[in-house]
Amino acid sequence: MDGVAAMKWFLPVLSVVAAIVVFWYLACVPMNVKFAMMTAERQGVVVSPEGVQARRDMSAILLAVRNPVVWADTWTQDKPRLPAPHQVVAELWKTTAEVKPTSKRSLVFHAWVTLSATLAGFVIGAGAGIILAVGIVHSRAMDMSVMPWAIASQTIPILAIAPMIIVVLNSFGVQGLLPKAIISAYLSFFPVVVGMVKGLRSPGPMDLDQMRTWSATRAQTFWKLRLPASAPYLFASLKIGVASSLVGTIVAELPAGGGQGLGFRLLSGSYYGQTVQIWAALFATAILAAGLVAIISGIERGTLKRMGLA
Amino acid sequence: MITASGLDLTFETNDGPVQALRDVNLEIEKGDFVSFIGPSGCGKTTFLRTIAALETPTGGEITVNGMHPEEARKARAYGYVFQAAGLYPWRTIAGNIRLPLEIMGFSKAEQTRRVAEVLELVDLETFGRKFPWQLSGGMQQRASIARSLSFDADILLMDEPFGALDEIVRDHLNEELLKLWARTGKTIGFVTHSIPEAVYLSTKIVVMSPRPGRITDVIESPLPRERPLDIRDSPEFLEIAHRVREGLRAGHAYD
DSSP: HHHHHHHHHHHHHHHHHHHHHHHHHHHHHHHHHHHHHHHHHHOOOOOOSHHHHHTSSOOOOOOHHGGGGGHHHHTOOOOOOOOOHHHHHHHHHHHHTOOOOTTTTTTTHHHHHHHHHHHHHHHHHHHHHHHHHHHHOOOHHHHHHHHHHHHHHHHHHHHHHHHHHHHHHHHHTTTTTTHHHHHHHHHEEEEEEHHHHHHHTOHHHHHHHHHHHOOOOOOHHHIIIIIIHHHHHHHHHHHHHHHHHHHHHHHHHHOOTTSSSSHHHHHHHHHHOOOHHHHHHHHHHHHHHHHHHHHHHHHHHHHHHHHTTO | EEEEEEEEEEETTTEEEEHHHEEEEEEEEETTTEEEEOOOTTSSSHHHHTTSSSSOOOOEEEEEEHHHHHHHHHHTTTEEEEESSSOOOTTTHHHHHHHHHHHHTHHHHHHHHHHHHHHHHHHHHTTSSOOOGOOOOHHHHHHHHHHHHTTSSEEEEEETTTTOOOOOOOOHHHHHHHHHHHHHEEEEEEEOOOOHHHHHHHHHEEETTTTTTTTEEEEEEOOOOOGGGGGGGGGHHHOOOOHHHHHHHHHHHHH
């Protein structure tokens, strides 16, 4: 029975993945076709039309359709515009399994650098978010003064503000993990504030009246009603927050330099036209994000189950 | 026990002031079962909330056990049962009943003793470890009543506690409530908009009418304190019900 139930979702999931991979391979053909035709022409293969000039303004899809002979080559180039799935997988394998995790050529090393800054930033951001939310819910002055700034802070493009934070902190001698963690926290505190405020305010007037009939103090209302009521909201925001944290760290690694982290791998890949390296770093980032969200989901399930809410 | 004289309450709203209560005078004796009945907007819930110090009157006097309602609350004079059970989904039934005891600072042992005691009182002994969603609506409301009884207040204020339940469950709970009242000797204030419920339960029925909310009739029930469900077919019962209906109609004829 379990096998049958598993098949029920396994097959559709597999079909979707297969469809994405097929689409990806197909997309590689027009993306890489011009370079493939140039190489083929040099080796004496007849392509149509002949000559780079003649092909310059032609649509890539049309060229791909007219030259099936070069298709195979579009999936094996060294510096393709769009690398094929197997190239990315091979690069991931090469930079994780075949080098020592402490090597600078290892994605595990760079992922660890990014992960440590992300976790530090997430802890700072989530902590700040929760504290701000508690303040906002309990003080009208804070509600009026903090919330607009929190919203304004998120309208500033992080790409614009990240280099400034790095430079300013650098001038005070702060380098390494901390500046990245601060930018990461800058992105992750916001969803936590919004979700937590909503959660802490989720008890209705009746719940609050009930507390009053027992002469409960504000602290008791907070610990026994508002905080537990906010748990489902908190976890939803933490999941968004941790993903934002990772984005923040990656963005911070672009100007931070230092030659470490997945953000740096993305940057160096684009300097040297190493598209395969860029895609491998992108996948490493996605896997890291999925892992972080999965961990929080696991904690969420456990906590809500123990609370009787799931 | 509870005395209101010349009680006025006006809400300030965006559309101007709304008079929720006007010149309300009422005596509730110890051990009374008093029902407040009337159409919506007649101030019956507002009056109950005023007794509980959830609303502040704008005129007149009200005392609960000879005290200001705010002091009476601090002295744990009453338990309040809301329209919805309002049980916390993250606490078990026993945990929910323990909540006011925790807030009021009872010792752990005393909490456990009292929780067991009130669970027995509402016939939910075996459900202490269940979560609210595992109980029917009627059982949840019984748990809510148990919670309001747990700290031994003399007065029980109930705001349409059975309003959301179907009639069969409601009849059953009404019967149970009368037994509970007989066993504990509490003074009960009960808001309802059901005439049979008010007549069946009460020793005193307060008929109210809206705009402005005021008392139009106070009926002392001649029915005995012991009331089987079929008392509702007796001529005395029907006569009181008739008088309540007349009172409600008179209030309505106003507008």
